[in-house]
Amino acid sequence: MALPPLDSPSWQNPLRAFAWGIRSVASTVLTLVLFATYLGIGALAHDTHFSLGWVLGSTLLVWAGPAQIILISTLGSGATAVQAAIAVTVSAIRLFPMVVSVLPMMKTPDTKRRQLVLAAHFIAVTLWVECYRLLPQVPRERRIAFTHGLGCGLLTVCLTATTLGYGLAANLPKLFGAAILILTPLAFLLSTARNCRQVSDVLALVLGIALFPVVSMLHSGVDILISGIIAGSIAYGVHWWRERGLA
Amino acid sequence: MSEFFGDPHALLILVIAGFLPNEVWRMAGLWLGGGVDEGSEILVWVRAVATAILAGVIAQILVQPPGALASIPDWLRYGAVAAGFLVFMLTRRSIFAGVVAGEVVMVAGKWWLG
DSSP, X not given: OOOOOTTOGGGSSHHHHHHHHHHGGGGOTHHHHHHHHHHHHXXXXXXXXXXXXXXXXXXXXXXXXHHHHHHHHHHHTTOOHHHHHHHHHHHGGGHHHHXXXXXXXXXXXXXXXXXXXXXXXXXXXXXXXXXXXXXXXXXXXXXXXXXXXHHHHHXXXXXXXXXXXXXXXXXXXXXXXXXXXXXXXXHHHHHHHHXXXXXXXXXXXXXXXXXXXXXXXXXXXXXXXXXXXXXXXXXXXXXXXXXXXXX | OHHHHOOHHHXXXXXXXXXXXXXXXXHHHHHHHTTOOTTOHHHHHHHHHHHHHHHHHHHHHHHSOOGGGGGSOHHHHHHHHHXXXXXXXXXXXXXXXXXXXXXXXXXXXXXXXO
C-alpha cells in the first residue's frame, strides 16, 4: 500500500488523512508483532488473575508492551503498587527522548501544545519508528491527523489481541510464552536498525547493547538510563567530531 | 460491569503504577520538546540517547530474561537474535524475514533440546 503523493487532493481533508493513518496499519509488519505481543499480554493477565476490563484498560492507558509486562508480572508476583510503579517508571524513561525527537516532525508554526497531547500518548516504539518512515510522505499540516489515525488503528488491533489472548490463555502451548517474549527484543532491534539514518544512530544502537551488560553490574535501579545516556552521548560525540572534521 | 473491571482498588493501582509512570515521561517530552526545532543539533543527541536506551531494553530482556524466556538457554536466546539480525541484513533489511528467522531458530532449538 502506498500513500498518495504530497500534492494529492486526498490530503485536503483532515478526516481522510486520519483514514490514511488507519490504513497504514496494514503497511507494516510491526502490526503483526504488536498483535502477537498483546496476545501474550492478554494471556499473562488471565494467568495472573486480572480481569479482562483491567487488562484492556492497561492497553488503552499504558500503551507500552514492556511496561505492561512488567506491571502485570510484578503485581502478579505480590509486589506492592509502589514497587510496581517504580519498576514501570524506570522502564518508561525511553518514552521521553522518543516524544522529544518525534513531535517536532508534526508541528507547524501554528500548532498548540494541547493539539499534540493525544499524539504524544500514542508514542511508543512502534509509532516512533513508523513516524520516521511515514511522516515524510504526509503533508506537514495533516501529520497530526495521520498520527491519530495510525495510533487509533494500532490501538484497535492491540485491544482485539488482548481480548483474544485473554480468552485463549488456557489453550496456548507452553513454548508460546517464550516465543512471545523473544519477539520484543527481535522486533525492537530490527526496527531500530532499519530506522538508523546517521552514523550516530548506528553507534548508539551498538554501544547501547554492548554497554548495558556492563552498567547492569552497578544494580543502580536506573542502569538502562545510565547506559543509554553514556552510549548515546558517545555516539553523538563521534557525530559532532566527524561533522567538525568535514567543515 | 463490576465483573468486567474487577474491584475498583485494582483500577486505582492501574492508574498509579501503570498509567501515570508512563504518561509522566510522555507529557514531559511534550512540554520540553514542544519548543525544539526539527533541524536542531540537540535532536541528533536526543535521538541517539533514545536509540541507546532502547538498545539497553533489548539487552536487558536478553541478559535478564523475564518469565518463560528464562527457560531458554542463554546461547539459544543470543543465537536466535543473531540469526534474526543476519537474515534481516541478507534480505535487504526485511523486518518480517528477520523476526520469522529468529523465532524459528528459538522454537526449533528449544524443541530439539526437549
